[in-house]
Amino acid sequence: MQTTVRKSVRDKQINLRATDEERAVIDYAASLVNKNRTDFILEKAVHEAQNIILDQRVFVLDDARYQAFIKQLEAPVQNAEGRQRLMDAKPEWK
Template structure:
């Protein structure tokens, strides 16, 4: 049995400008992966965007606030319904 996976239809347009050299590098890299330019650019841009979004994890706290933060992390869940709502949220890119 052979299954085919369908990609979502791309119906939004993104216009970008590039130099001839940039376009040539992109086209060459895409060809190395057997992809067309659009698929290559979209996949790379989405992957990098997801990494940037997921990297937003550094924040600074003074000692007292850090200790309070750790206590909340390690303490029992006080709002089970709210916790479940957070766990159910799907990233916007999925």
Template sequence: MQNSIRKATRDKQINVRATEDERAVIDYAASLVNKNRTDFIIEKAVNEAQNIILDQRVFILNDARYQAFIKQLEAPVQNTEGRKRLMDVKPEWK
């Protein structure tokens, strides 16, 4: 018995214009990963959008605070309960 994963129904339309060459490249790339054009474009656009959103987190620290921050990042995890809560947080777009 197979478990099938149901995709959410896409009910919103996005119109995009492309050159013939751009469309050909997209279609070829999509075929290489066994996807149709729509699935390929949506997947890549959503991934890039998520990366751009995540890159907007900026830390401005002086040298002393930066070194303290790095020291904490490299230290072994002591608060495993807090780490689990953090890892359970879902991104805003999910």
């Protein structure tokens, strides 16, 4: 039995300019993984964007705010239903 995977329709356009050398490198790398240029660039750009978003974990707090933050982190969960909704939420890019 053959399963068909349906991709989302790409209806938004992103334009960019590159040098001949940059395009050649991208095309060569894409060919090594059996992808076309568009799929290769989008896959890599989205992956990098997700990593950058997920890496935003630096908090700068004064001592009082830091202690309040830690207290909240260590406190028992008050709203289990709300926590579950948060855990079930999908990132905007999915």
